[in-house]
Amino acid sequence: MKRKTSRKIKGIGASGGIAIGPIYLAGREEFSVFKRRLSQEEIPHEILRFEEALISTRKSLVSLQEEVSKKLSYEHARIFDAHLLVLEDRALIEDVITKIKKEKVNAEYAFSEVIKKYAAALASLRDDYLKERAIDINDVAKRVLSRLVGKEEEQPLLSLKEKAIIVAHDLSPADTAVLPKQNVLGFVTDIGGRTSHTAIIASSLGIPAVVGLRNITEIIDEEDILIIDGSEGTVIVNPSPRVIEEYKLKRTQQARLKKIFSLLRREPAKTLDDKRVTIAANVEFPEEIPLVSEWGCEGIGLYRTEYMFLGRKDFPQEEEQFQAYFDVAREVKPDTVIIRTLDIGGDKFLSQPDMPKEIHPFLGWRAIRFCLARPDIFKTQLRAILRASVLKNVKIMFPMISGVEELKQAKAMLEETKSELRKKKIGFDENIQVGAMIEVPSAALTSDFLAREADFFSIGTNDLIQYSLAVDRSNEKVAYLYEPGHPAVISLIKSVIDSGHRHGIKVGMCGEMASEPLYAFILLGLELDEFSIPPAWAPKLKRLIRAVKFSDAITLAEKIMRVSTAKEVEKLTRNFLKEILGNKYKSYLSE
Amino acid sequence: MMSRIEKKITISANESLHARPASLFVQKAVKYNSSIWIKKGKEVVNGKSIIELLSLGIEKGTEITLIAEGDDAEEALQELEELLMFYEKKN
Numbered sequence: 001m002k003r004k005t006s007r008k009i010k011g012i013g014a015s016g017g018i019a020i021g022p023i024y025l026a027g028r029e030e031f032s033v034f035k036r037r038l039s040q041e042e043i044p045h046e047i048l049r050f051e052e053a054l055i056s057t058r059k060s061l062v063s064l065q066e067e068v069s070k071k072l073s074y075e076h077a078r079i080f081d082a083h084l085l086v087l088e089d090r091a092l093i094e095d096v097i098t099k100i101k102k103e104k105v106n107a108e109y110a111f112s113e114v115i116k117k118y119a120a121a122l123a124s125l126r127d128d129y130l131k132e133r134a135i136d137i138n139d140v141a142k143r144v145l146s147r148l149v150g151k152e153e154e155q156p157l158l159s160l161k162e163k164a165i166i167v168a169h170d171l172s173p174a175d176t177a178v179l180p181k182q183n184v185l186g187f188v189t190d191i192g193g194r195t196s197h198t199a200i201i202a203s204s205l206g207i208p209a210v211v212g213l214r215n216i217t218e219i220i221d222e223e224d225i226l227i228i229d230g231s232e233g234t235v236i237v238n239p240s241p242r243v244i245e246e247y248k249l250k251r252t253q254q255a256r257l258k259k260i261f262s263l264l265r266r267e268p269a270k271t272l273d274d275k276r277v278t279i280a281a282n283v284e285f286p287e288e289i290p291l292v293s294e295w296g297c298e299g300i301g302l303y304r305t306e307y308m309f310l311g312r313k314d315f316p317q318e319e320e321q322f323q324a325y326f327d328v329a330r331e332v333k334p335d336t337v338i339i340r341t342l343d344i345g346g347d348k349f350l351s352q353p354d355m356p357k358e359i360h361p362f363l364g365w366r367a368i369r370f371c372l373a374r375p376d377i378f379k380t381q382l383r384a385i386l387r388a389s390v391l392k393n394v395k396i397m398f399p400m401i402s403g404v405e406e407l408k409q410a411k412a413m414l415e416e417t418k419s420e421l422r423k424k425k426i427g428f429d430e431n432i433q434v435g436a437m438i439e440v441p442s443a444a445l446t447s448d449f450l451a452r453e454a455d456f457f458s459i460g461t462n463d464l465i466q467y468s469l470a471v472d473r474s475n476e477k478v479a480y481l482y483e484p485g486h487p488a489v490i491s492l493i494k495s496v497i498d499s500g501h502r503h504g505i506k507v508g509m510c511g512e513m514a515s516e517p518l519y520a521f522i523l524l525g526l527e528l529d530e531f532s533i534p535p536a537w538a539p540k541l542k543r544l545i546r547a548v549k550f551s552d553a554i555t556l557a558e559k560i561m562r563v564s565t566a567k568e569v570e571k572l573t574r575n576f577l578k579e580i581l582g583n584k585y586k587s588y589l590s591e
Numbered sequence: 592m593m594s595r596i597e598k599k600i601t602i603s604a605n606e607s608l609h610a611r612p613a614s615l616f617v618q619k620a621v622k623y624n625s626s627i628w629i630k631k632g633k634e635v636v637n638g639k640s641i642i643e644l645l646s647l648g649i650e651k652g653t654e655i656t657l658i659a660e661g662d663d664a665e666e667a668l669q670e671l672e673e674l675l676m677f678y679e680k681k682n
Contacts (some may be wrong), residue, residue: 081614082641091640121646133645319652326651387652 006238009213011188013233014199016294017208018251019186020227020244023220024164026175033145036106046100050107051093053147058087061143082133086140092118108148115141135192139172160184165226169217171198181207186228188235190217202230210235261539265296269531269542271524275550278530279538280338282510286324289331291535296542299335299393301458301532302510303328305342305381315377321384329391336393338435338458338508338532339385341378341410343367343399362466367400372409382417389429397435397458402442404449411453437510439463444492451503458532459496461511465489483566484513485522490560490569494526501527508532517544517589518573524550525557544588552580595660596668600675602653612674617641619670625661627671638671 038046061080069077086092092114099110115137122134160166160179165186168175187202192211202209208230220226220237227236227247231254236243269279280301281292292300308316308324329337345358345366358364371378388394398410411434421428436453438444439460447457461484466473468488471481483489493509500507508530513519515533520541523531531541556576560569578585620627620638627638631653636643638657649655659667 082645085614085617085641089640089642091637091643118642118646122648125646125648126650130645130648130650137642322652 006236006240006243007219009216009219009235009237011210011213011216011233011235012193013209013230014192014211015187015202015207015209016231017186017206018227018229018231018247018254019165019208020239020247020251021185021225022162022164023167023188023222023224023226024160025217025220025222026166026168026171033108033112034106035109038100038104038106040104043101043104046107047097049148050096050100050111053107053144054087054093056147057140057143058084061087061140079136082136083140086137087144108145111144111148112141135170135172139175142172165228167217167220167226186226186230187211188213188216188226188228190214257539260543261296264539264542264546267296267542267546269298269545271545271548271550271553273549273551275524277524277528277545278508279541279545280335280508280530280532281535281538282532283328283535286328288535289328292332292335295535295538297533297535297538299332300328300337301508301530302397303337303339305340306344309342309344315380318380318384321381322387325385325388325394326391329388329394333391333393336395338395338397339388340397340399340437341368341381341385342371345370362463362472368398368406368410369400372406372413375413378413379417382414383421386414386417386421386428386432387426389432390427392429394429395433395435395456397437397456399437399460400440400463401436401438401450402440403446404453407436407450407453438496439467439511441468441492444468444496447496447499448502451499451505454505456505457496457500457507458530459493459507459509459511459528461489461493461509461513464492464511465513468492484516484519485566485569485573487561487564487566487569490522490526493523493528494557494561497526497528506530515541517541518570518577520544521548521553521577522557522560522569522573524548525553525555527554540588547581547588548577549580552576594662594664595658596664598657598668598672600655600657600672602649602651602655602675613641613644616671616674617644619674620667623659623661623663623667625659625664625667627667628658628660630656630658 061083065077065080065084068080095114096107096110099105099114100107103110119134119137119141122137123131125131160183163183163185165188166179166184167188169190170192171187171189184207186207187198187209189198189211190213192198198209198211208228210228210230210233213235216235224237225239227239227244228234229247239247268276270276278298278301279296280299281288281295281297282302282304283289283292283300284304285307305321308321325339343366345361345364365373371381382396385394385396396414398407401407401410414434418428433455435456435458436443436450437458437460438447438450439462441464443450444464451457465471465482465484465486469481469483469486471478473479473482497507506529509523509528510532514523514528514531515537517540520531521544524545533541556573559576560572563569563572577588581588617639628635629638629644629647629649631647631649634647636647638644657668657671659665659671661667
């Protein structure tokens, strides 16, 4: 038999993991609803038929709700509350009855037309969550229609007897709730997004899912084999044996890592002698937000806002920004998110026409300097951040602060914005914390003054290193001079942390240095409070922190203050770790 | 006594009126004799209809007006407002 052609399709990864297996096509057929003209005498009977369909659908939904409540949870069963209300909805019922009477059409047709109207209204809303309620309504509609056309209400998924990947146009909450889960390898759907019920249920069950594949149900056949990669958001139809082997290996590796990491996920980042630090996430794009908790980070230590500003000719409006900040704050709650105000210039340029070209962009009109000169743009962003702060878990951070004056100016503009909001009676967090990013040597050297003006510090090492060592890391001729362990860098970091602590504020770090275990150990010894790193690095860092003693880290930190080169700092640290962790110390480092 | 009361509420920078609070709202609204209306901009919908309420798309930051008309208008409005405020605080 000729092997079928293989193809890869990209969708939206709704729940991580890899599944390989045969498919189960669910509920592909749609109801065909025919329009039939009624005679005047038929109308009362038609209305009665409609009402009976509502009543019997209601009965079956109530028993389904009870079943789900028993099998899954009360919370899952609440999904059906909205369904039941739709069945009792006076506006809807009256609309249908009026249509039957006035247009003299059959109940199926009248009902499906009215449903279409409401579903379209919902689908046109901006809010994703509300948008997806159109799915609930269609689900109820299907149930009622199947009663009307005299079919037994279908529960296709209940008949899933063998392990398979479920492929459907869409899965309603009701479908997913009654699934025989032991037989479900994964979910694949034509429509849906990250907040769809399929996504929510799949991730709560830990089953991989890829959604939003448009027409997967039309592309594939019953006999096809699928690979789905929920982390990548891809589906491979009829993979070659070689690709299957590849993914099997990947699956085993993922499973092993997942096991180690899942053990760590909920564990605190605490040393053997009970020193607690925070491991937070750096986030650049909204798509990364789910990773924050997935990798066990405690909130977001650096939320970059540039993505909204880059690659466009205009500036994002307050509403668009607010939406983004609000969503991220809601997502990480009860943990906090530190939103960094616009940090453009340097290596990131706006496409807006009035941005001048510069000879030394890293020393030029960038970040807070740009923002202070453009209050229109800056205050729009501040308003959006402040409004999102009603959730009480938002902090603001100003980038590229070079001295006290600049921080004061930025804070003054924030105060102005606050009082404007107060006047308009728009809510925000009155106690919102304001931090300074320490990434310019002058800020590090005056951190003692800055600490009186700031609620927290966050050290940005990438810039701090390049500014203090005068090294452009992207220039390969001098890149070797970029040394995070350079005594100058270490001593700047130490003085920033010490100044912060003298004034009772927390000091974090959001540069790459914090994610490298070797330096992280040094930073622990320098008493850094928060390590903000790319989320996927969190388990590794946590594993190290949980394997060492704070007192040892302090001993090491004291020792390295006495050596004169980066090489010595690194060697000393490596040997020290080898001593306390034994021969397996390498597995704790990045190598 | 028949009366008609109106009250402006801003679903301030919080959660949209999602399925769950919307369901609760309707469940409470239908208990009253009064007619309940919700106005957003120029649109007015029946507060006892989940489907109309959801389609109105009450997103965060929207200002809405609650209107109750009937013999128990006052109690109705008070309870419904409390419900909305409860969800405001909770989020």
